[in-house]
Amino acid sequence: MAPDAVLSHLHRADGSATYTHNGYCIIGAVNGPIEVLRRDERPEEATIEVNVRPAVGVGSPKERHIETLLHNTLRSIISTPSIPRTLVQITLQVHSLPDEDSSTGVSPSLTLLPHLLHTALLALLSASIPLSTTLTAVLIALPSTNTPTACTQLLSPTAIELLRAKPIRSAHVFAFSGEGKMLLNESDGTFSYEEWDEAAEAAEEVCCKEDGAVVLAENMEVDGREGENLDGWLRSVVRTKVEHEQRWKSAR
Amino acid sequence: MAVDTMVVLPGDTVPQEALPTPMGKKKHLTLGPGLRHMPPSTVSSTIAGGLVTDPKKVAAWIESNSGRYLPATGDLVIATVQTSTAEAFNCTLTPHTPYAALPHLAFEGASKKTRPQLAPNSLVYARVASATKDFAPELTCVDPSTGKSEGLGPLKSGMVFKISLGMARRLLAGKKGGVVLLEALGEKMGFEIAVGRNGVVVVDGGNVKSTLAIGKAVQEVDEQALGEKAQKKLADRVLKSV
Structure with missing residues (x-):
């Protein structure tokens, strides 16, 4: 199932997005380019600030860790040299988590990470911050092989699927740029190199568009084929945004 | 509803055939906002x-x-004066951004002896004289070639309304923007309106009731993306109410 996204719905922020997928709901807001504190100012590039707010309570070291991961990943897609000495402020509020999230046996920061990355990207797109490329991310879980029901890989599993496939041996989060370059990999658990390689390949298939189908993909979304591929999903979200903005052209 | 425009994502390469080819006198392809040449x-x-x-x-x-x-250079904006320094007013175009400088001498007929006095928070209709990523933007209220104001200068009365950036572009684009509301209203009542590319309009309808009615109508056209027929209907409703 493709994620649900609503763009530009907060009117006080420069860009915003609410993202819902598999019971995870995150509200993202982006402000920028705005004035930066003197001590954070970088002479030739933009400063990026990421704030992650958990669903319950105030931020803890876990959120700080996720912020660092997001910061490093987003820095490589925001075209920082084109807006030097400014600040891009990204705030991500986790709105709700599935009830089973804490009992899946997978680190909660891993299950949340792809959703946070997508929300941040959508909010950045909504704020029209210059980006050098887009980003898509996916979670892959490998259950223990000795359980009878285990399939080899769980691609972007829901919390219930994870609970059923317990025990999970390893979990991986991959993020790819629009050109298909790997931007982020976070892995947890025990796994062999072959397993990791297989997971990475499967993730690439979900995240990136098919080779040489760039022009073709443009026409494909019209037929409602979105959702199979995260790149295609992103395009359909942007198409909806453009249609919404240009509806005055066809209005009576 | 089908959109015939090509939708692009950041990082997408725009195919050569989608871009206009330079012909005749115009030898160069001009790239506007959102496009980058590599x-x-x-x-x-x-x-x-x-x-x-x-x-x-x-x-x-x-x-x-x-x-x-x-x-961007050449944009018409509505700036808010924040402070005044020895030579220029510090103005804001959008919140939380560095000040844009509006020199005291960049007004029509201003000289070192007759400087305009602008209190903090007063509004100025100005043109962006220069805007690069490496410097704070600079504003001006005169046309450098003629020394005339061409309608720019301090906005003395009226009320501020916020609109989307796209709506501001449409209002400034004239016929192409597809906004017929103001013409329809202008046939029956007199008012002044200044549109800034930074998403601000200042409306002065002479009295509070018509100012509010016009400002709200412009915002309604923006939010509900009203077409020409709906705009005329809205104009009739506004005219009836004032």
């Missing part, structure tokens, strides 16, 4: 939106109606 001949987008091309001007840009206003 030598030797790759054109890629940096924001998400619809690709718009103008074959007559040999120009291409990405149309997107969201985000913060980024000043």
